[in-house]
Amino acid sequence: MMMKKLKTNLLLRILTVFSVFMLLTSCSDDDSNGVGGTPTVESVSLAQNDSLVDKGYADNMYIIRGKGFLGLQKVYFNDTDTYFNPSFVTDDVILVTIDRNTPYDNAPDEMKLVTTHGTGTYTFVVAPPAPILTSFNPVNAADGEQITIYGSFFLDPVVTVGGVPAEVVSSTLTKIVAILPPGSNHKYVSVTTISGKSEWKTAVGTAIYDDVWYSPWTMEPWNNQEYVVNQEKAYQGTTFIKKAIPGWDNIQGNWAWDDQISQYTGIHFSARSDDAGKLVLVFNGNGWGDAAKSFVTTSEWKEYRYTWAELGGMPAALQNITFQEFTGATHNYYFDNFGYTVD
Numbered sequence: 461m462m463m464k465k466l467k468t469n470l471l472l473r474i475l476t477v478f479s480v481f482m483l484l485t486s487c488s489d490d491d492s493n494g495v496g497g498t499p500t501v502e503s504v505s506l507a508q509n510d511s512l513v514d515k516g517y518a519d520n521m522y523i524i525r526g527k528g529f530l531g532l533q534k535v536y537f538n539d540t541d542t543y544f545n546p547s548f549v550t551d552d553v554i555l556v557t558i559d560r561n562t563p564y565d566n567a568p569d570e571m572k573l574v575t576t577h578g579t580g581t582y583t584f585v586v587a588p589p590a591p592i593l594t595s596f597n598p599v600n601a602a603d604g605e606q607i608t609i610y611g612s613f614f615l616d617p618v619v620t621v622g623g624v625p626a627e628v629v630s631s632t633l634t635k636i637v638a639i640l641p642p643g644s645n646h647k648y649v650s651v652t653t654i655s656g657k658s659e660w661k662t663a664v665g666t667a668i669y670d671d672v673w674y675s676p677w678t679m680e681p682w683n684n685q686e687y688v689v690n691q692e693k694a695y696q697g698t699t700f701i702k703k704a705i706p707g708w709d710n711i712q713g714n715w716a717w718d719d720q721i722s723q724y725t726g727i728h729f730s731a732r733s734d735d736a737g738k739l740v741l742v743f744n745g746n747g748w749g750d751a752a753k754s755f756v757t758t759s760e761w762k763e764y765r766y767t768w769a770e771l772g773g774m775p776a777a778l779q780n781i782t783f784q785e786f787t788g789a790t791h792n793y794y795f796d797n798f799g800y801t802v803d
Contacts, residue, residue: 498578499528501571507555515585516558517655524554524571531576537586538567564588589613590656596649597697599667599799600674603644609636609660610691615653621664622647640664646723646802661763662696662799666724668781669798671697676716677798683711688794695730695761696797703795707788710742711795712780719777724800726767727781733757737791742782743771754786757793765801 505512507521516522516537530551535542540562548555554573564586571584593611601607606629609619614633619626621644629637636651645665651658668677679685683703691698703711731739737757740747743766747753755764768774781798785791 497528499526499532499573499575499580501526501573501580501582504571504582504584515587517587518558518560518562518589521555521557524556524573525552526580527552528575528577528580529554529573532573533576534572534574536570536572536574537562537584538564538570539572558586560589562586588615588653588655591615591617591651591653591658593649593651593658593660595662595694595696595797596660597670598672599662599670599696600665601640601644602665603640603642606637606639607649609638609649609651610634610697611636611651611658613653613655614651615655618652620650620652662728662797663802666800666802667798668727668800669701669796671699676714676718678714680712680714685711694796695732695763700794700796702792704790704792705783705785706790707785710782710784711793712782715780717777717779721775721778721800724768724802726765726771726801727778728763728765728797728799728801729781729795730761730763730797731755731757731783732759732761732794734759734792736787737793738786739793740784740786741766742780742784744775744779745782746772748784751786757791761794761796763797767801 501524503512503525504516505523505525507523510523513522528551529549532544532546532549532554535544535554535556537558540559542556542559542562544554544556567586569583569585571582573580591611591613593609596607596609598607612634614631614636617628617631617636619628619636619638621641624641624643626641627639629639631637646663648659648661648663667674673679679701685701685703687699688702689699694700705711738754739757740750740754742748783793
């Protein structure tokens with residue numbers, strides 16, 4: 461449901477920007493003033509709502525207004541060559557998205573437009589991109605214990621858990637060490653900077669596997685799985701599970717009994733494969749060969765969430781999570797971030 465909402469919002473945003481551009485293009489066609497001269501910038505606005513701005517953020521689209529833009533060859537923000545679509549350029553309007561890799565520290569704060577008729581500059585500040593929180597661990601840390609947060613663009617970060625400030629012990633642009641505040645259990649970790657906010661959608665205290673298995677859960681060695689330590693390639697934390705699963709074979713979690721699950725709404729896990737794959741979720745021993753419980757995997761990590769209702773109703777306990785290969789051929793499969801959901 462959330463993914464559908466995000467896709468709808470993105471589509472509406474794109475349609476809005478396109479409509480604005482078409483209106484601007486129509487207006488510019490009636491005014492040929494400035495054609496052929498050195499480019500001059502009069503204003504910059506955020507394309508999303510066409511509001512005037514004096515600084516911009518990476519990954520956001522902006523409307524540049526002025527004159528002399530025909531014959532545009534290059535757009536630079538802080539000396540960074542920035543891609544633009546020539547279809548979104550008229551003599552007095554440019555639509556361009558600031559590149560994620562644009563420097564913002566010790567930078568000239570300058571936008572430069574190069575056309576066939578000359579070069580124009582405009583003072584414009586590029587702020588750091590909004591933070592990207594990619595994971596944290598240990599997920600099952602208790603109040604007062606440290607967690608390590610991974611991501612990017614952590615410039616002077618403020619960490620909150622469920623809206624409550626956490627003490628930042630240390631931070632770099634890609635890693636934060638923070639202490640969980642009181643009441644963190646089942647709350648979400650967020651990082652806020654001057655440029656925005658990012659939240660990780662695995663709640664504190666909900667992990668079944670997060671770099672390690674939490675009792676009573678394990679994965680028996682006879683599965684012949686491998687634990688890969690690589691924070692850059694992991695979905696959560698630093699370590700994920702790999703197994704080459706032959707066609708119709710499986711990877712099995714151990715059998716245990718956890719009946720303290722009434723506070724949860726279901727389970728989640730993340731999976732991917734080297735190439736197109738397909739797996740069946742076997743939950744509490746149910747689902748072997750059931751196409752209705754199958755899901756496809758690609759080379760990109762994807763999180764899968766199942767409510768208790770989707771798994772047949774609120775179970776008496778979580779007993780087992782297993783996956784059956786369902787393409788009939790051998791594939792390398794990867795798994796990470798097993799846990800409970802709370803919403």
